[in-house]
Amino acid sequence: MARGAFDAAVVGGGPVGGCCALALAAAGMRVALVGPRPAGPPAALAAGEADYDLRVLALTRASERILARLGLWAGIAAGRHGRFRAMRVWDAASPAAVRFDADELGEPVLGWTVEQSRIVEVLWRRLEGEAESGTLALVPARVESLEPGGAGDAHLGLDGAGATLRARLVVAADGADSRVRELAGIAVRGGPYEQRAVVATLACERPHRLTAWQRFLPDGPIALLPLDDFHRVSIVWSTTPAHADALLEMEPEAFAGAVTEAAEARLGAMTLEGPRAAYALRHQHAAAYVEGRVALVGDAAHVIHPLAG
Ligand SMILES: Cc1cc2nc3c(=O)[nH]c(=O)nc-3n(C[C@H](O)[C@H](O)[C@H](O)COP(=O)(O)OP(=O)(O)OC[C@H]3O[C@@H](n4cnc5c(N)ncnc54)[C@H](O)[C@@H]3O)c2cc1C
Missing domain, CATH: 3.50.50.60 (FAD/NAD(P)-binding domain)
Structure with missing residues (x-):
């Protein structure tokens, strides 16, 4: 030692x-x-049994620059990773919505999605x-x-x-x-948010269009992060502990249906691929x-x- x-x-x-x-x-x-x-x-x-790590991190360009200065980014970018050029954030209870586009900022992308294990x-x-x-x-x-x-x-x-x-x-x-x-x-x-984050990988009927989607629901936001495959997203759904438990216990088809509905079917019908997990949030x-x-x-x-x- x-x-x-x-x-x-x-x-x-x-x-x-x-x-x-x-x-x-x-x-x-x-x-x-x-x-x-x-x-x-x-x-x-x-x-x-799963094609993707359930833990997918969205990295901003600031994180990319830190990783590049440390000589790590080239290795990360050489492997499988997704990117998002736009973000669409909208509210379920009101018409409020906001969008961000890389083009408007003169940037090639807004950020990246990378599996944590990578x-x-x-x-x-x-x-x-x-x-x-x-x-x-x-x-x-x-x-x-x-x-x-x-x-x-x-x-x-x-x-x-x-x-x-x-x-x-x-x-x-x-x-x-x-x-x-x-x-x-x-x-x-600090303390608990009284929320758990349910994570899963889903296939989507419509392409994600290099967009990170986030909808604010009464119990918490759901985010759909685009993966390298245009028809695959990694979701993070923050919700009450009881609802999170129910989502984990649902049959795969019912779970995918709940995600489709929560995302207002913006990406069409969804299909669950692989396992699900939940993290307590604080x-x-x-x-x-x-x-x-x-x-x-x-x-x-x-x-x-x-x-x-
Ligand atoms: C559902 C979810 C989604 C997330 N999504 C994102 C995202 O999209 N983008 C993003 O940037 N962040 C995201 N985060 C947050 C991100 O995962 C964490 O902020 C990040 O992993 C923290 O890294 P860390 O190195 O500080 O701690 P950790 O990853 O927790 O690492 C701590 C390390 O310390 C070691 N350790 C513990 N105790 C000891 C000890 N006594 N002696 C020696 N070693 C010890 C452990 O073994 C471990 O390796 C998300 C978090 C959650 C829960």
């Missing part, structure tokens, strides 16, 4: 921690990325390459204790054989339930992003609603 002193210890190897470790190493810092490698492709995808794969391939060439250290352990350090280095206690690690800066990228944030004594405010904001030698990033700092911010 790695021991030693680093300029920065980034805790958490998710998308935010992995990118942060690469950025700090590129800035010339001696960096340790502490945390397990995130799991590979979801079981259904690996087993061929991002993690490209990121970790790169992290492992950097570790092999000695640019950063990968420490596949979980942080269990923290001595904040004061004027000296912070000390991290890792699981397994009492290993420790010292760093001038500790970056907490260990997600919404951040252990490092808790150990640093940083409070959070809003959460740390009282401080920096405390002594600890800095919070990503979900450790701020968790927001995936659709409405």
Whole structure:
């Protein structure tokens, strides 16, 4: 197990921690990325029971630029990904509607849709390459204790054989339930949205026209994100926990019918492809992003609603 002193210890190897470790190493810092490698492709995808990862992230052009500066975008763009040139947002209870078009902004696209497993794969391939060439250290352990350090280095206690690690800066990228944030004594405010997000992949009768569709329903918004195939979308439907449970339990045809109706049949009749899942949604904001030698990033700092911010 790695021991030693680093300029920065980034805790958490998710998308935010992995990118942060690469950025700090590129800035010339001696960096340790502490945390397990995130799991590979979801079981259904690996087993061929699903064509797409259920977790598809919409990335803005700002995220694309960050990934490009870190040398990750080319690898992501070389694989399967979708793009959206327009967004259509409308309300079920009123005539209110808004549209955004890339052409009006002079941009080639408004953003991209990328399967999360693809991002993690490209990121970790790169992290492992950097570790092999000695640019950063990968420490596949979980942080269990923290001595904040004061004027000296912070000390991290890792699981397994009492290993420790010292760093001038500790970056907490260990997600919404951040252990490092808790150990640093940083409070959070927020709570559940009383909503769950149902995610699924559906085939659509009409092409998605490179458009991200979002309709605000009384119980929460439904979003249809265009995939690389013009007749496939990834949906995120935020709704009450009871309705989310009902949507998960429906027969596939009934579920697809409910999505078609919720989307006002803008893409014609929909057909479910593969499994469904639901995520509990919460809003959460740390009282401080920096405390002594600890800095919070990503979900450790701020968790927001995936659709409405
Ligand atoms: C339904 C849904 C849809 C979403 N859609 C989008 C979208 O379209 N676009 C978008 O940008 N975002 C989206 N998000 C949000 C996005 O998924 C998160 O903001 C992002 O994954 C957070 O990344 P992270 O690296 O901060 O945390 P995480 O991905 O949670 O990673 C935290 C890492 O820390 C590790 N870890 C935890 N504890 C320890 C410890 N003690 N020691 C060491 N390591 C530890 C974990 O193993 C994990 O690898 C969505 C979220 C949801 C729920």
